[in-house]
Amino acid sequence: MPPEDAPREKASAGEIRIGDAEFRRFRDFFYRRTGIVFAESQRVYVERRLSDCILAAGSRGFADHFARLMVEPAEMERLISSFTVNETYFYREDYQLRCLTSSLLDRITARKRPGQPIRLWSVPCSTGEEPYSIAIWLLENWPEVDAWEIEIVGSDIDGRVLQAAEAGIYSERSLMRLPRPLVGKYFTAIGDGQYRIDAELRGSIRFSRVNLIDQGDTAKWRDIDVVFCRNVLIYFDEVSRRTAAGNLYDSMAPGGFICLGHTESMSRISPLFRVCRFEDAIVYQKPEENGHV
Template identity: 30%
Template sequence: MTAAREYKFTRRDFDFLRKLSNARTGIVVSDDKFDMFYSRLARRVRALGLTSFADYCNYLEDPDNDGEMVELVNALTTNLTSFFRENHHFEFLANKALPEAVKRNQKSRSLRVWSAGCSTGEEPYSIAMVLDERQSLYRGWDVQLLASDIDSNVLNQAQRGVYPLQRVEGLAKSRLKSFFQKGKGRQEGKARVRDSLRQRIAFTQINLMEALKVETQDLIFCRNVIIYFDKETKKRLVERFADVLADGGYLFVGHSESLYQVTDRFQLVGNTVYKKVR
């Protein structure tokens, strides 16, 4: 027997909320996410002192409560990541993408890398470690690493750079020594990214469904993000990426993602690695 829900949640409520979240984030929510929506948003109904999801929908419709959209997005976005996830991407970065960008940018002596959808920071910190290890290629250059996410909560976690020890135990000992500090006292059982690495990253909140106000990038990581979008939304986002990516630059996507029949501006050159061709 299914336990009674704390709050009344109807199909009408569900349809309203998923339409609203799609309009704001581009994420397509299937019918089978009904229970997931309830479990993730019931805490917001509770926190606001409301008595039903119908009340919550009405609350969201009030322009004076626009700040609640941030809480809605934070509750619904999935944040699953790890250091050097899909390690082949970082090998490609170190051995091909980065050397090519350095060769291409000898005149400007600058590098721009973007981690779009950075979640709790493991991806941009992994990129930063590779950039540090290969800095002999571009010593003295102007290097900027941008990390963005729509979820303000995970961005705050990323900026702090503090992780449970089990999250970093898979890293090479040399990287642990160079880039992390082991917590003591109240921080025991945790590891903190060293300031020297953390300060190389600019964390900022960006909604990928809006016009991208970023400068030209040499490399873009956007992994396990477009999988949540329908084809038309994917196409719009990939076109935006192409517009801000340097000619010959690379776009890294997730292991279950593909740009096949989405755009002709990128060519597949590696395992979920695409090169901008026009």
């Protein structure tokens, strides 16, 4: 027999086995950590991604890797990154950006006192295209942008995409919807089809890791005037969606607005918000303290 401290061989692709009990154990674990639920019909997808993670980490199999997830934050980060969808681009769903400057900001500034900041939160922000899009849109389309202190926060559960967001380097694909004059104005070509966003813009966004179903995470942010929470709640089950909606509600200022993805409806998730129909978009509002919209 080999000595107890002898290194064990890493698993190979053909040796990884994920049985029924292991699949359920992982699915429940991932759900508790992220709020994302995997259906039985997604089992092949889950097994493939999980097997890739086990191989990349050099673990000996499912049990060994599962144990590592409990004690190694870096492995948990890699796991989350492999299972979350992070593809996005600049000016995505720009009708909500039009609504921001044509309707929402007028209502927000009407209840602000001089010197009070306007707080905008992009969650999940993925690799940063959305919060940077908000900043560019405001600079280009809101005449009052220099008259107010504007705070933009980008948050995501995936720490690796936050690092990419802070670096601010993007491909042609990410910039495909951005008018070319704005690419030249706010980006510098750095070769190989890559562009880096202006340093001043990079410095204007604050990035932070946030799990939407963790009240301790969302409680870090308060008095948010507009939340962009697009195309993530569709991956949650009903319980997690209600939890996330409640956490976002608590982080918002009275009278604040939340923008969801075009396939999402807060009316089917939580009764806390009021539906607001504007010319450019349907959004949802946290009632003001006096009950008025």
